[in-house]
Amino acid sequence: MATDKELSDFLENVERRAFKQAVYAVRKDESALDIVQDAMIKLAEKYGDKPAAELPMLFQRILQTTILDYFRREKVRNTWVSLFSGMGPGGDDNDDFDLLESYAAEQGSAAAESSADQIERQQTLATIDAEVQKLPARQREAFLMRYWQDMDVAETALAMGCSEGSVKTHCSRATHALAETLKAKGITL
Numbered sequence: 001m002a003t004d005k006e007l008s009d010f011l012e013n014v015e016r017r018a019f020k021q022a023v024y025a026v027r028k029d030e031s032a033l034d035i036v037q038d039a040m041i042k043l044a045e046k047y048g049d050k051p052a053a054e055l056p057m058l059f060q061r062i063l064q065t066t067i068l069d070y071f072r073r074e075k076v077r078n079t080w081v082s083l084f085s086g087m088g089p090g091g092d093d094n095d096d097f098d099l100l101e102s103y104a105a106e107q108g109s110a111a112a113e114s115s116a117d118q119i120e121r122q123q124t125l126a127t128i129d130a131e132v133q134k135l136p137a138r139q140r141e142a143f144l145m146r147y148w149q150d151m152d153v154a155e156t157a158l159a160m161g162c163s164e165g166s167v168k169t170h171c172s173r174a175t176h177a178l179a180e181t182l183k184a185k186g187i188t189l
Helices: 004-026 029-047 052-085 115-134 137-148 153-160 164-184
Strands: none
Touching: 004 029, 004 052, 029 052, 115 137, 115 164, 137 153, 137 164, 153 164
């Protein structure tokens, strides 16, 4: 059973990474803050009595579910707003009105991307993921902790059981190797 202190410490440690993960998913700071807050509350209310070792896995599952719930709510909300926006105060029937022509997707959203752009982005991400997987184990570990989990050098060194200099070396080698490989494949970031 996790104590209140363990739960509090866990939430404090995961808060920043969870926020970045949510912002990456929904691309809105305010919505991401709400999502992380909801996920933390759900974890504390429903799973606060679980062992401390289970908290990271539970929190990730709750966070992902909360993000999916956000997208479901947005889809329903956008559908209703679109349906009712055509009902102006004049009540006149405009035969030339086309909802698809008047619908403007929010810049940066998946709806604003063309199918070709979405496929290209997915292929690029798959290539990057494959190249990260090809890195030597220690480089990959340091790279993911530093740049994906947003851990600082000291935290990464402690987690990896090595010096801070080793972490910096592993990260440098990983980023240079990835940059060269991706550049050779025509991917520039």
